[in-house]
Amino acid sequence: MRKITGAQNKKIHMLASQLGMDDDLLHEFVGMVTGKEHISGLSVAEAVKVIDGLAGKRGYASGSHMTDRQKSYIFFLMKQAGWTDNKGDPDLKRLDGFVRKQYGTDSHRFLDRKTASGVIEFLKEWNKRQKKETERQA
Numbered sequence: 001m002r003k004i005t006g007a008q009n010k011k012i013h014m015l016a017s018q019l020g021m022d023d024d025l026l027h028e029f030v031g032m033v034t035g036k037e038h039i040s041g042l043s044v045a046e047a048v049k050v051i052d053g054l055a056g057k058r059g060y061a062s063g064s065h066m067t068d069r070q071k072s073y074i075f076f077l078m079k080q081a082g083w084t085d086n087k088g089d090p091d092l093k094r095l096d097g098f099v100r101k102q103y104g105t106d107s108h109r110f111l112d113r114k115t116a117s118g119v120i121e122f123l124k125e126w127n128k129r130q131k132k133e134t135e136r137q138a
Contacts, residue, residue, distance in 0.1 A: 001043045008047040012039060015054035019109075028106060029053065066116035074108070074116065077123035081130065095119075 016026040031037055033053050034046040042050065053065075078090040085091045092108065099105045102122075103115050111119065 004039065004042040004044060004047040008042075008044065008051065009039060011051055012047065012054065015051065019054065025107065029110070032110060064113045066111040066113055070111075070113065070116040070120065071108075074119055074123065077120065077127060080127050081123055 012026070012030075016029075021029065027037065027039070030039055030042070030050055033049050034042060036042060036046065039047075039050075074095070075090040078084065078095060079088070083091050083094050095108045096106070099108050099111060099115070099119065103111075103118070105111060105115065108119075
Protein backbone atom coordinates (compact mmCIF):
# COMPACT_ATOMS: atom_id res chain seq x y z
CA MET A 1 0.00 0.00 0.00
CA ARG A 2 1.48 3.32 -1.10
CA LYS A 3 0.88 6.14 1.34
CA ILE A 4 -0.82 9.40 0.38
CA THR A 5 1.43 11.79 -1.51
CA GLY A 6 2.18 15.33 -0.40
CA ALA A 7 0.36 16.68 -3.45
CA GLN A 8 -2.76 14.67 -2.59
CA ASN A 9 -2.65 15.89 1.00
CA LYS A 10 -2.42 19.51 -0.18
CA LYS A 11 -5.26 19.00 -2.67
CA ILE A 12 -7.53 17.52 0.00
CA HIS A 13 -6.94 20.49 2.29
CA MET A 14 -7.36 22.99 -0.55
CA LEU A 15 -10.67 21.47 -1.69
CA ALA A 16 -11.95 21.29 1.88
CA SER A 17 -11.03 24.93 2.39
CA GLN A 18 -12.89 25.92 -0.78
CA LEU A 19 -15.97 24.11 0.55
CA GLY A 20 -15.71 25.91 3.89
CA MET A 21 -14.96 22.74 5.84
CA ASP A 22 -13.12 23.00 9.12
CA ASP A 23 -10.72 20.24 10.22
CA ASP A 24 -13.37 18.38 12.22
CA LEU A 25 -15.78 18.26 9.28
CA LEU A 26 -12.98 17.23 6.91
CA HIS A 27 -11.91 14.39 9.19
CA GLU A 28 -15.52 13.25 9.52
CA PHE A 29 -15.82 13.25 5.74
CA VAL A 30 -12.57 11.28 5.38
CA GLY A 31 -13.87 8.78 7.94
CA MET A 32 -17.16 8.42 6.09
CA VAL A 33 -15.45 7.80 2.76
CA THR A 34 -12.53 5.63 3.89
CA GLY A 35 -13.23 4.49 7.44
CA LYS A 36 -9.94 6.03 8.58
CA GLU A 37 -9.58 8.82 11.11
CA HIS A 38 -6.45 10.55 9.84
CA ILE A 39 -5.55 11.85 6.42
CA SER A 40 -1.91 10.86 6.96
CA GLY A 41 -3.00 7.21 7.22
CA LEU A 42 -4.63 7.13 3.80
CA SER A 43 -3.35 5.15 0.86
CA VAL A 44 -3.01 6.74 -2.58
CA ALA A 45 -6.27 5.04 -3.70
CA GLU A 46 -8.16 6.22 -0.60
CA ALA A 47 -6.86 9.76 -1.13
CA VAL A 48 -8.24 9.64 -4.67
CA LYS A 49 -11.68 8.70 -3.28
CA VAL A 50 -11.56 11.61 -0.84
CA ILE A 51 -10.44 14.05 -3.54
CA ASP A 52 -13.19 12.85 -5.89
CA GLY A 53 -15.74 13.26 -3.12
CA LEU A 54 -14.61 16.76 -2.27
CA ALA A 55 -14.59 17.67 -5.96
CA GLY A 56 -18.21 16.53 -6.28
CA LYS A 57 -17.62 13.46 -8.43
CA ARG A 58 -20.17 10.71 -8.04
CA GLY A 59 -19.51 7.20 -6.79
CA TYR A 60 -16.81 8.04 -4.24
CA ALA A 61 -18.52 6.48 -1.24
CA SER A 62 -20.80 3.60 -0.53
CA GLY A 63 -24.36 4.56 -1.33
CA SER A 64 -25.14 7.29 -3.76
CA HIS A 65 -24.81 10.92 -2.79
CA MET A 66 -27.81 13.23 -2.98
CA THR A 67 -28.28 14.68 -6.46
CA ASP A 68 -27.98 18.36 -7.28
CA ARG A 69 -31.66 18.28 -8.22
CA GLN A 70 -32.59 16.95 -4.78
CA LYS A 71 -30.46 19.62 -3.11
CA SER A 72 -32.10 22.38 -5.15
CA TYR A 73 -35.55 21.02 -4.34
CA ILE A 74 -34.73 20.87 -0.62
CA PHE A 75 -33.61 24.51 -0.74
CA PHE A 76 -36.80 25.47 -2.62
CA LEU A 77 -38.99 23.70 -0.03
CA MET A 78 -37.03 25.33 2.80
CA LYS A 79 -37.79 28.76 1.36
CA GLN A 80 -41.48 27.85 1.13
CA ALA A 81 -41.41 26.70 4.75
CA GLY A 82 -39.74 29.90 5.90
CA TRP A 83 -36.54 28.10 6.88
CA THR A 84 -34.44 31.04 5.71
CA ASP A 85 -31.77 33.30 7.12
CA ASN A 86 -32.06 37.07 7.30
CA LYS A 87 -31.03 37.34 3.62
CA GLY A 88 -33.82 35.02 2.47
CA ASP A 89 -31.43 32.17 1.66
CA PRO A 90 -32.02 28.64 2.99
CA ASP A 91 -30.93 28.43 6.63
CA LEU A 92 -28.25 25.74 6.35
CA LYS A 93 -27.64 25.67 10.11
CA ARG A 94 -31.29 24.79 10.66
CA LEU A 95 -31.13 22.14 7.93
CA ASP A 96 -27.95 20.66 9.42
CA GLY A 97 -29.56 20.59 12.87
CA PHE A 98 -32.61 18.85 11.44
CA VAL A 99 -30.65 16.15 9.57
CA ARG A 100 -28.41 15.66 12.63
CA LYS A 101 -31.39 15.09 14.91
CA GLN A 102 -33.56 13.07 12.53
CA TYR A 103 -30.99 11.09 10.56
CA GLY A 104 -27.74 11.22 12.56
CA THR A 105 -25.87 12.94 9.71
CA ASP A 106 -23.79 15.94 10.73
CA SER A 107 -24.27 17.96 7.55
CA HIS A 108 -26.72 18.11 4.66
CA ARG A 109 -23.67 17.78 2.38
CA PHE A 110 -23.36 14.12 3.35
CA LEU A 111 -26.96 13.06 2.63
CA ASP A 112 -27.45 10.07 0.39
CA ARG A 113 -30.31 9.92 -2.12
CA LYS A 114 -32.62 7.94 0.15
CA THR A 115 -32.16 10.29 3.12
CA ALA A 116 -32.49 13.36 0.88
CA SER A 117 -35.81 11.93 -0.32
CA GLY A 118 -36.90 11.63 3.31
CA VAL A 119 -35.99 15.28 3.93
CA ILE A 120 -37.94 16.29 0.82
CA GLU A 121 -41.03 14.35 1.92
CA PHE A 122 -40.83 15.87 5.39
CA LEU A 123 -40.61 19.41 3.99
CA LYS A 124 -43.48 18.79 1.56
CA GLU A 125 -45.66 17.56 4.43
CA TRP A 126 -44.51 20.47 6.63
CA ASN A 127 -45.52 22.97 3.95
CA LYS A 128 -48.87 21.24 3.46
CA ARG A 129 -49.60 21.43 7.22
CA GLN A 130 -48.53 25.09 7.37
CA LYS A 131 -50.84 25.90 4.45
CA LYS A 132 -53.78 24.15 6.15
CA GLU A 133 -53.05 25.96 9.42
CA THR A 134 -52.96 29.32 7.63
CA GLU A 135 -56.23 28.58 5.85
CA ARG A 136 -57.85 27.47 9.12
CA GLN A 137 -56.81 30.70 10.85
CA ALA A 138 -58.09 32.88 7.99
